[in-house]
Amino acid sequence: MGLRAYVVRRVLQLIVTFWAFFTILFVLFRMMPGDPTSMFIMDGMTPEQREQRIAELGLNEPLHVQYVEYARQLLRGDFGQSFIYRDPVIDIIAVRFMNTIVLMGTALLFAYLIGITFGAIMGWWRDSRFERGGIIVTLVARSSPEFWVGIVLLSVFVFWLGWFPSSGMRTTGGELGGNFAARYGSVDFLRHLFLPALTGAIAYLATPTLLMRSTMLDVLNADFIEIKKAEGLPERTVLFKHAARNSVLPLVTVMAIATGSAMGGSVVIETVFNWPGMGREMVNAVNNNDYPLAMAAFFLMGSVVIIMNFVADLAYVYLDPRVEYE
Amino acid sequence: MSTERTSPTDRTETDGGTLEFIRSKLEIFEGDRLGQIGLGILCSFILIGIFARPYTIDFLNLTIPGLAPHDPAERAVGGRLESPSGAHPLGTTHMGRDVLSQLIAGTRVTLIVGSLAAFMAVFIGTNVGLISAYFGGWVDDVLMRITDIVYGVPFLPFAIVLVAILGSSIVNIIVAIVLILWRSTARVIRAQVLSHKQRPYVESAQAIGASHTRIMYRHILPNVLPLTFLYAAFAVAWAVIAEASLSFLGFGDPNMLSWGEMIYNVYTANAIREAWWWVFPPGICIMLFVMSVFFIGRTLEKEVNPELQHQ
Numbered sequence: 193m194g195l196r197a198y199v200v201r202r203v204l205q206l207i208v209t210f211w212a213f214f215t216i217l218f219v220l221f222r223m224m225p226g227d228p229t230s231m232f233i234m235d236g237m238t239p240e241q242r243e244q245r246i247a248e249l250g251l252n253e254p255l256h257v258q259y260v261e262y263a264r265q266l267l268r269g270d271f272g273q274s275f276i277y278r279d280p281v282i283d284i285i286a287v288r289f290m291n292t293i294v295l296m297g298t299a300l301l302f303a304y305l306i307g308i309t310f311g312a313i314m315g316w317w318r319d320s321r322f323e324r325g326g327i328i329v330t331l332v333a334r335s336s337p338e339f340w341v342g343i344v345l346l347s348v349f350v351f352w353l354g355w356f357p358s359s360g361m362r363t364t365g366g367e368l369g370g371n372f373a374a375r376y377g378s379v380d381f382l383r384h385l386f387l388p389a390l391t392g393a394i395a396y397l398a399t400p401t402l403l404m405r406s407t408m409l410d411v412l413n414a415d416f417i418e419i420k421k422a423e424g425l426p427e428r429t430v431l432f433k434h435a436a437r438n439s440v441l442p443l444v445t446v447m448a449i450a451t452g453s454a455m456g457g458s459v460v461i462e463t464v465f466n467w468p469g470m471g472r473e474m475v476n477a478v479n480n481n482d483y484p485l486a487m488a489a490f491f492l493m494g495s496v497v498i499i500m501n502f503v504a505d506l507a508y509v510y511l512d513p514r515v516e517y518e
Numbered sequence: 519m520s521t522e523r524t525s526p527t528d529r530t531e532t533d534g535g536t537l538e539f540i541r542s543k544l545e546i547f548e549g550d551r552l553g554q555i556g557l558g559i560l561c562s563f564i565l566i567g568i569f570a571r572p573y574t575i576d577f578l579n580l581t582i583p584g585l586a587p588h589d590p591a592e593r594a595v596g597g598r599l600e601s602p603s604g605a606h607p608l609g610t611t612h613m614g615r616d617v618l619s620q621l622i623a624g625t626r627v628t629l630i631v632g633s634l635a636a637f638m639a640v641f642i643g644t645n646v647g648l649i650s651a652y653f654g655g656w657v658d659d660v661l662m663r664i665t666d667i668v669y670g671v672p673f674l675p676f677a678i679v680l681v682a683i684l685g686s687s688i689v690n691i692i693v694a695i696v697l698i699l700w701r702s703t704a705r706v707i708r709a710q711v712l713s714h715k716q717r718p719y720v721e722s723a724q725a726i727g728a729s730h731t732r733i734m735y736r737h738i739l740p741n742v743l744p745l746t747f748l749y750a751a752f753a754v755a756w757a758v759i760a761e762a763s764l765s766f767l768g769f770g771d772p773n774m775l776s777w778g779e780m781i782y783n784v785y786t787a788n789a790i791r792e793a794w795w796w797v798f799p800p801g802i803c804i805m806l807f808v809m810s811v812f813f814i815g816r817t818l819e820k821e822v823n824p825e826l827q828h829q
Contacts, residue, residue: 456674
């Protein structure tokens with residue numbers, strides 16, 4: 193199979209996956225207990241008004257009609273209206289989505305930077321005390337659930353040392369900048385970002401570190417490393433320029449898996465730090481039976497994971513000419 | 519059939535004794551410090567879990583005392599938010615409940631979720647991988663596309679939604695975890711079986727007319743079993759972390775207090791800043807438990823993949 197055929201096949205697969213994911217989403221949320229109007233009953237809604245509301249939402253239609261209608265809405269980027277906020281879901285979720293991407297993107301970036309460096313050095317100094325200690329540290333980091341890392345950081349750096357603000361994304365009453373740079377570039381924002389991003393970085397550090405270490409071990413056995421050493425290049429040059437660069441490739445594939453766990457992790461980390469992101473919004477929405485909002489959040493998280501899987505597969509065949517398309 | 523390998527199960531039957539079998543399995547921990555530490559921690563947790571609460575044997579009129587000094591749910595056994603003292607080594611909660619007792623009782627939930635979820639996930643994953651690789655063709659295609667789809671579903675958000683639908687009980691939490699967790703085992707076992715399928719021992723079994731089921735479960739499975747155990751260890755770790763995260767978010771079983779739920783309670787009681795004795799012990803326990811499983815996993819990994827062993 194050539195590259196073109198592979199890409200076509202992979203795109204078809206992407207579409208099927210999306211459709212299946214959408215169907216799971218639809219079935220799950222139609223099974224949800226408590227109907228969406230239960231939140232309004234407290235407002236003194238009469239049974240007639242309730243019927244009317246259900247009709248408005250299209251919930252009295254047969255299921256297959258609802259399914260097609262919902263699919264059509266999604267394709268238009270219309271997620272419906274939030275029951276709680278009474279605003280279009282898309283307006284609420286778009287901001288939250290950006291906040292989550294900024295937070296988890298930073299966390300993953302840190303995790304990969306630290307993991308690659310650390311893993312490369314661990315592979316280079318094989319059997320050293322540094323390597324053994326490094327493995328233990330990595331395994332301990334991997335063993336800690338995100339919320340636990342968050343709580344420890346919170347206790348040490350906020351409650352004890354008082355270096356960072358405890359929660360939220362910016363100090364209340366702080367300037368809300370209009371453009372992207374002003375929103376996400378201010379010192380106040382970065383101070384709020386640091387701890388939650390560090391939490392994510394610690395939680396996701398293990399996979400790149402251990403993988404980098406083991407591919408380094410493979411690469412270091414290769415002949416060209418011996419040649420580079422024989423050429424008399426300084427150790428640092430051989431390590432970072434030749435060995436490490438050739439070990440980075442497999443990390444591309446686990447990037448997709450890392451993004452997947454980061455999407456799940458955002459739920460927990462955002463709850464610990466009160467970060468106004470998609471994950472925390474989803475937990476609140478589920479607790480409040482706010483289906484449209486919860487569905488949209490879930491859909492976006494799944495989409496990120498599915499698309500990242502797709503990108504990782506394509507990047508891999510593009511980056512490594514030796515890969516055969518199965 | 520000289521090329522046919524004897525499966526591990528055959529070996530035990532000839533060597534005799536389950537004890538001997540266990541001992542031969544434990545040999546891989548020899549000279550592996552981390553693995554031994556992991557095994558030690560895990561065994562301690564299992565013992566604590568078993569003897570957490572008192573047992574009453576009616577016909578002997580005997581009560582075996584539990585390790586937990588108080589009923590974990592009993593209110594006001596001490597003052598509110600008392601810091602650690604002789605009477606309450608880990609202090610009390612905002613309701614005056616004994617933290618140490620809650621911690622000991624919580625071990626059970628972790629053990630139940632960890633073992634059951636991991637067993638079910640690995641059971642499904644191994645079967646999917648085995649069937650997929652052995653039969654190939656459209657069977658493989660269908661099963662692997664399903665696996666791909668499951669890979670597209672974010673784990674924790676899915677578990678949250680499912681538990682919200684089915685209700686917060688320990689069974690539903692396990693189901694939610696298993697529905698996602700089997701995917702990694704399926705992929706890995708499939709790859710391994712694909713390589714075994716080509717080997718002479720499978721061909722010879724086919725030549726003497728062994729049935730598909732027999733070849734799959736009697737000949738191939740024993741050879742991929744070490745890998746299955748490795749993924750079972752990982753599955754225990756992920757299941758425990760997932761349960762803790764779900765409970766921390768408030769979706770835990772209200773009738774079975776787990777470590778994650780304890781931390782959720784600290785959070786909702788707004789006591790995280792002052793009550794360090796209430797926050798830290800459950801967190802440390804989760805970490806230690808998962809760590810022990812990863813340490814054991816590392817030892818198994820060396821066994822499965824000898825290249826990792828230090829030369």
